[in-house]
Amino acid sequence: MAIDSKVVARAAHLARLRVDDSETAELSARLNDILGMVDQLQQADVDQVEPLAHPLEVSQPLRDDRVTEPDVRDKVLPLAPASEDGCFLVPRVIE
Known part of the structure; x- marks a missing residue:
């Protein structure tokens, strides 16, 4: 699909751009x-390429999941x- 000046003008109008x-x-x-x-990228053969969650092969260092603060409830x-039954009650903000 070729984009001509008419399409650009229409898109600019819809985006409220001068x-x-x-x-x-x-x-x-x-x-x-x-x-x-x-279109060039669509032509690339990626059948043998495994998807990545991140472009770099790094692991996320995670800290131990332990309680560090005292219970002050x-x-x-x-x-x-x-409060009710040991829980804080908050006002409803979404009807």
Whole structure:
């Protein structure tokens, strides 16, 4: 699909961008170049390539999952504006 000046002007209008008529020809050429590169990438044979979660083969160092802070719920629960069955009650924000 080729992008012409008319398509660029319509997209600019929808995006609420001010694009001069003198710029639309250059923009359409640049967009067509980008689409050409995307078409080139679509042609690449990636059948034997395994998907990656991250481009670098690194592992995430994780700390031990242990409690480091004392339990202060019994001390602060009486200070709460509302509580029920050992839990803090908060006002509903979504109806």
